[in-house]
Amino acid sequence: MTGEEVLGERHESKVVVVTGGAGVIGSRFVRAIADSGDIPVVADIDMMAATQLVDSLAPEQAARACAAHLDITSKDSITALISEVTGRYGRVDAVVNNAYPRNRNYGRKLEDVTYTDFCENVDSHLGGYFLVAQQFCLAFRAQGGGNVVNMSSIYGVMAPRFEVYAGTEMTMPVEYAAIKSGVIHLTRYFAQYFKGAGIRVNCLSPGGILAGQPSGFLDAYKERCASKGMIDPGDVVGALLFLLSDASRYITGQNLVVDDGFSL
Ligand SMILES: NC(=O)c1ccc[n+]([C@@H]2O[C@H](COP(=O)([O-])OP(=O)(O)OC[C@H]3O[C@@H](n4cnc5c(N)ncnc54)[C@H](O)[C@@H]3O)[C@@H](O)[C@H]2O)c1
Structure with a gap:
């Protein structure tokens, strides 16, 4: 098999929201999507x-990409986005369900989480991911x-692993679990639901992302990893491009973990 056969012969750029x-x-x-020749919709x-x-991308990438307003908790906002993208490009090939909504009390320790905040x-977040997946799959x-x-x-x-947070103000929020x-x-x-409709649905599960956390925490986290410890966003890119590509054409319903072995 040639590399092209493995990675999938490229015909035209994919539109990826x-x-x-x-x-x-x-x-x-x-x-990464722009660098790989595809068209990102931010x-x-x-x-x-x-x-x-979008303005910070290379000029030829920026000319093809676009920015769009979206609130993942609003069905109208999602359907307006799908109409805007399909109107502009004629189709939409993929969606990465990646937004991170949280309310102002998010991230408290378990004892302090109220019923309202949890809900x-x-x-x-979970409801918004459902709505995005539902509306895009219907369009797909x-x-x-x-x-x-x-x-x-x-x-x-x-x-x-609560012990890695010892001595810091950080925790792993119960809502997040x-x-x-x-x-x-x-x-x-x-x-499962969309089998036979040409739709694949997969999941990507990164480990913790480096963002200036305290050194004690980073050391404790790294002790449980294979080499690097906390990872950079760029370390997750290869897995994303794989799931978006034809190289993963027979993979659906799976969860790909990219965590330098932390969860082992
Ligand atoms: N940062 C980490 O350590 C980490 C680790 C594993 C997984 N993740 C996951 O990766 C994803 C991205 O995380 P991040 O760290 O880049 O988050 P981030 O806070 O840096 O970015 C989230 C983006 O979502 C947007 N957003 C918030 N509410 C929205 C809404 N209602 N509709 C549309 N957009 C909205 C924000 O404006 C922001 O640009 C999330 O699913 C997160 O759970 C993050």
Whole structure:
């Protein structure tokens, strides 16, 4: 088999919507999608950041890409986005369900999480991922196919290692465990439901992303990893491009963990 056969012969650029595309991981994904010759749509509730990101791409990439306003908790906003993208490009090939809504009390320790806060965060994040996947899969079915990549986390797979947070203000929020494990199983549900419609649905679960965390925490985390410890957004790019590509054409309903072995 030639490399081209393995990676899939490229015919035309794919149109890939990245929700939360202006954020830390999303913006790295957008650059990688543009660098690989595909067309990223930066769909974010922060339109200014989305526009700035598109403007910062290489001129020929920026001319093809676009920024679009999206609120993943609004069905009208999602359907308007799908209409805008299909109107502009004639189709939409993939969506990366990557936005990260949270309310202002998100991230508290378990003792301090109220029922309202728990429900608000699960509603906006897990509910928003459901709504994006639902509306895109319906559009994909109507156009004859499509590809969904849902962003989960190692904390959707494993119980938290609370000891790595000792001595810091950080924790692994209880809402996040419910949300991210839910995203992994929603992935299986959608993959099963849309079998035969040319639609693949997979999940990507990164480990912790480096973002200036305290050194004690980073050391404790790294001790449980194979080499690097916390990873950079760029370390997740290869897995994303694989799931978006034809190289993964017979993979659906799966969760790909990229965590330098932390969850082992
Ligand atoms: N950062 C990590 O350590 C880490 C690790 C594993 C998985 N993840 C997952 O990766 C994804 C991206 O995380 P990140 O760290 O880049 O987050 P981030 O906060 O840097 O970016 C999230 C983006 O989502 C946008 N957003 C928020 N609410 C929205 C809404 N209602 N509709 C549309 N857009 C909205 C924000 O404006 C922002 O641009 C999330 O699913 C997160 O759970 C993150």
